[in-house]
Amino acid sequence: MSAQLAAGTYRCHDVSRSLAAAVDAGVTWVDTAPNYAFGTAETSLRPILDTFPEVRVSTKVGYLPHSDWRAVRAAGVLPNDLDRGHCLTRPCIAWQLARSRARLGRVPDLVFVHNPEHGRTDRADLTRTLTEAFEELEGAADAGEVGGYGVATWAGLSSGMFTVSDLTKLAETVGGPHHHLRAVQSPVSLVHLAVVADALDGHGALAEAREAGLDVFASAPLGGGELLGAMVEELVHVIDPRAAPAQASLLVALLAPGVSRVLLSASTPAHWAEACGARPASPCRPIV
Structure with missing residues (x-):
């Protein structure tokens, strides 16, 4: 079964407008982060989330937008030896969670540990960071x-x-058999095609996630917009001769084995209508 489209807010110029268009198209999930839209993304989403409580939302912990630096320093939760732009200590995570709940006006359905590899080259250090975050x-x-x-x-x-x-395995160690690890988010596209090839062969990240019962959120399905100019007619025809270039690019992620949701930042109803037509069985689910 192919994935569903979800509204992404990374590099989104007008978060409110984008989510409004997505909801009108039947999208029922939005993904965001405290540092998106220069620190305003979560607050911008709240009016629409209040109006449409059935829309689910995921946010992240880790990156601290510049607009939060004074507040996080005043809270005393930022270690002096850490990069103030990215922090995954327990006090920082607790502080960000409380701030996100206030900005979104609700408990987030999912919270992603955002790029835990940031600034780390040692696997042991990374494991310690993830353990603290998971706890x-x-x-x-x-x-x-x-x-x-x-x-x-x-x-x-x-x-x-x-x-x-x-x-x-780490989630099971920290939280036991009934842990709350639910999903992973990673790029899936023609630019990041190895993960799709691995999944088609029955191994790799997507296959492991499916085996573990985790949802997979595919990010950057259009390669940050770069793929739109690279979708020549011959390539589109190989993927789906009926598709428009953007649709063909999306199909790579939408039909990748193991992918649950594909994050798309699209700001207009026309863009969402085109995206939802990327396959005969629409990847958008109407809100009823």
Whole structure:
């Protein structure tokens, strides 16, 4: 079964407008982070989330937007020896979770540990960081402060810094058999095609996630927009001769084995209508 489209807010110029168009198209999930839209993304989403409580939302912990630096320093949760732009200690995570709940106006359905590989080249250090993050998020989930958690990475999986199996084993160690690890987020596209090839052969990150029962959120399905100019007629025809270039690019992620949701930042109803037509059985689900 192919994936569903979800609204992404990374590099989104007008978060409110984008989500409004996505909801009109029937999209039922939005993914964001405290540092998106110069620190305004979560606050911009709240009016629409209040209006459409059935739309689910995921956010992240890790990156601290410049607009939060004064507040996080005043809170005394930022270690002096850490880069103030990225922090995954338990006090920082707890502080970000409380701030995200206030900005979103609700408990997030998922909270992703955002690029835990950031600034780390040592696997042991990375494991310690993930363990601390998982401990805090397990506690938050037990307390009803988050619905579940996951790991969002740009290069952690593709570089071999960690595997999906590593994450599930760590979650079981920290949270036991009923842990709250629910998802992973990573690039899936023609630019990041190796992960798709691995999945088609029955191994790699997507296959491991499916085996573990984790949702996979595919990020950057259009390669940050670069793929749109590279979708020549011959390539589109190979993927789907009926598709427009953007649709053909999306199909690579939408039909990749193991992918649950594909994150798309599109700002207009026309863009969402085109995206939802990327396959005969629409990847958008109408809200009823």
